[in-house]
Each structure stands twice: as structure tokens, then as C-alpha cells.
Amino acid sequence: MSTPAEHDRLWIRRYHPRPDAAIRLVCLPHAGGSASFYHPVSANLPASVDVLAVQYPGRQDRRNEPCAATIGELADAVVPVLLPYTDLPLVLFGHSMGATLGFEVARRLERDHGVVPHALFASARRAPSCARDETVHLRDDDGLVAEMRELSGTDAAILDDVELIRMALPAIRADYRAAETYVYEPGPALSCPVWSLVGDADPKVTLDEARAWSRHTDAAFEFRVFKGGHFYLTSHQDEILGLLAAQAPARSPR
Numbered sequence: 001m002s003t004p005a006e007h008d009r010l011w012i013r014r015y016h017p018r019p020d021a022a023i024r025l026v027c028l029p030h031a032g033g034s035a036s037f038y039h040p041v042s043a044n045l046p047a048s049v050d051v052l053a054v055q056y057p058g059r060q061d062r063r064n065e066p067c068a069a070t071i072g073e074l075a076d077a078v079v080p081v082l083l084p085y086t087d088l089p090l091v092l093f094g095h096s097m098g099a100t101l102g103f104e105v106a107r108r109l110e111r112d113h114g115v116v117p118h119a120l121f122a123s124a125r126r127a128p129s130c131a132r133d134e135t136v137h138l139r140d141d142d143g144l145v146a147e148m149r150e151l152s153g154t155d156a157a158i159l160d161d162v163e164l165i166r167m168a169l170p171a172i173r174a175d176y177r178a179a180e181t182y183v184y185e186p187g188p189a190l191s192c193p194v195w196s197l198v199g200d201a202d203p204k205v206t207l208d209e210a211r212a213w214s215r216h217t218d219a220a221f222e223f224r225v226f227k228g229g230h231f232y233l234t235s236h237q238d239e240i241l242g243l244l245a246a247q248a249p250a251r252s253p254r
Contacts, residue, residue, distance in 0.1 A: 011081045012063060013053040015042040021050035022248040023118060027100030028078075028105075031122075032172035035061050037095075044241055048248035052085060053076060057172035067168050067174035071097070072107045072181045075104035082109070089118035091247050092202070095233065096204070097179040099125035103216065116191045119247055121218075123197045123231050126183040126209035129218060136178035141169055146171070147193050150203070151230040197240070199232030200225050240250040 013035040019179035025045065027038035035053035042051035056074065056231065058067035082105070084092065092111075094102030099122035109115040136147050194217040196208035207225060214221040226232045226239070233240055 004117075004246070008081050008084070010057075011055055011078065012085075013038075013055055015039055015049070015050065015165070018047050018050040020047060021088060022048045022083050023091055024050045024052055025083060025091045025093060025244055025247075026091065026102075026105075027051065027053045028094035028101050029054065029056065030096035030098055031054060031175035032059075032168065033095070033098070033175075036060070039246075041093075041241065046245055046248070048247060051226040052082075052087065054081075056171075056175070058174060059168070063167065063171070067171055068178060069174075071100055071104055071178050074101055074178065075108055078105055079108045083113065083115075086113075086115050090115070091119045091121065091244065092117050093121040093123065093244065094124040094125070096116065096125050096230065097175055098180065100128060100182055101124055103190075104127050106192060107187065110191060110225060111188075115200045119193045121195045121196060121244070122210075122213050123233060124199060124202055124205060127196075127212035128182075129186075130209040130213055131184070132180075137173050137180055140151065141166075143170060144173060162187070167190075188211050189216050189218045191218055193217060193222070195222045195224065195243070197226065197233070197243075199223050199228035201228060202230045202232065204230050220223065 027041060029035065029037050035055040038051065042053065056068065057065035057093060067078065092106055094100070094103040102122060103121050106117050106120050108157060109117060116145040136144065139147070194213050196210045196213040198205055198207065211223050226236045227233050
């Protein structure tokens with residue numbers, strides 16, 4: 001049985017610890033994604049931002065663990081792991097499924113622990129209150145791989161590696177199931193600012209669905225549209241890193 005510290009290390013990847021940071025950025029992966037997706041984000045942000053990338057069960061070094069069945073179950077597991085890191089303001093960044101997870105994590109932090117995140121960045125995901133009837137998780141393996149090819153978020157060499165994709169598909173299917181069966185439960189809006197970021201040619205979310213994140217905050221709302229599809233962010237890394245770095249408060253000169 002793992003100790004609490006070991007358990008936390010299962011969930012959190014802190015690739016470049018920054019002890020003098022002013023804020024902490026918590027990165028939440030997309031369906032089928034892993035913490036390593038955010039290694040370039042961690043490497044390229046300034047010393048003012050300490051980056052924590054969340055590793056979900058069921059993939060990479062956690063591949064022998066059962067995947068979370070629902071977004072709510074995943075949020076319930078992530079929140080206690082983040083509590084020791086709330087000594088600095090938390091900025092939550094979630095891409096696709098990770099955006100919905102970020103919303104539910106922010107809800108729990110505020111409702112159950114009185115911790116209001118500094119901001120929530122919701123990338124490439126419709127607002128929680130915008131429902132869609134999606135059944136990708138019910139497709140056969142070939143259908144699931146076809147979806148991944150269409151979204152262009154996975155290296156084609158990986159998709160062509162039969163053995164590698166065979167090992168990854170259970171986690172991908174489980175994540176899609178959690179994301180596609182998510183049901184928004186009405187409740188108070190968040191007290192933190194929300195940024196909605198979206199590609200203008202994303203087949204998984206319309207601009208109206210992305211703009212609807214404004215309904216879920218009583219604080220400031222920012223909406224940014226980028227050229228690109230579901231993984232627009234890989235082509236706009238510098239712009240997005242700039243938005244994230246700007247969340248850190250300016251330090252007063254000594």
C-alpha cells in the first residue's frame with residue numbers, strides 16, 4: 001500500500017519545480033492524454049509559474065490502475081491531492097475533457113474547502129451546461145482510432161503501432177466514456193474568472209458552446225478564438241503560454 005506522499009506522486013508530475021513561483025498552474029489532460037503532454041508547457045513558462053501536471057490512472061506508469069468511471073469520480077480524487085499545493089494561487093488549465101474536469105475540481109475546491117482558484121482556463125470544450133449526444137466510446141477499436149486521427153492530437157506513428165495503441169485504447173475508451181456521459185448538475189457559478197479558448201475549426205465544440213462558459217462564473221470572463229481544430233494549442237503555444245504567464249502577479253521591485 002502506498003503512503004500519502006507516494007499516492008500524491010502518482011497523481012502529480014512536477015517536471016520543473018520552481019520554489020520562488022507566485023502561482024501554481026495545474027494542467028489537466030484531454031481524453032486519452034497524460035501528464036507528459038504538458039511537459040513543454042512546464043519547460044517554457046517563467047520561474048513565476050510552478051507547473052503541476054496531473055496524471056490520471058490507467059495510462060503510462062499508472063496503466064495497471066483502473067480508470068475513473070466518471071468525471072465526478074476523477075474530480076473527487078484530484079481535489080485532495082491538490083490541497084497541499086494551495087499555499088499559492090491555483091490556475092487550472094484543462095484541455096477538452098480536462099476542461100470539464102477543471103470545472104468540477106474548481107467547484108469542489110470552492111464549495112468544500114473554501115479555496116477559490118485564481119482562474120480556470122477551459123480549452124477546446126463546450127460549457128458544462130451544453131449537452132451533446134456523443135457515442136464515440138461505443139465504437140469498436142478501429143472507430144476509436146479513426147476519431148483520434150480526425151482530431152490530430154496523437155502522433156500518427158503511435159496510431160500505426162498496433163501493439164502500442166492496443167495498450168492505450170482501454171484508457172482512451174474509458175476517458176471518452178467519462179467525458180461523453182458527463183451530466184452537468186446545476187449549482188452556483190464559480191467565483192473565479194474563466195477563460196474559454198477554442199479553435200475556429202474544432203469539430204467537438206462550436207463557438208457558441210465555448211462562449212457559453214460565461215454562464216458558469218460570477219467573475220470575469222474571457223473568450224479567445226484561435227485558428228485550428230481540436231488541438232489548435234499545439235500551433236499557438238507561445239500565445240497560450242503568454243496568457244498563462246500573465247496570471248502571475250507582478251513582483252514589486254526590492
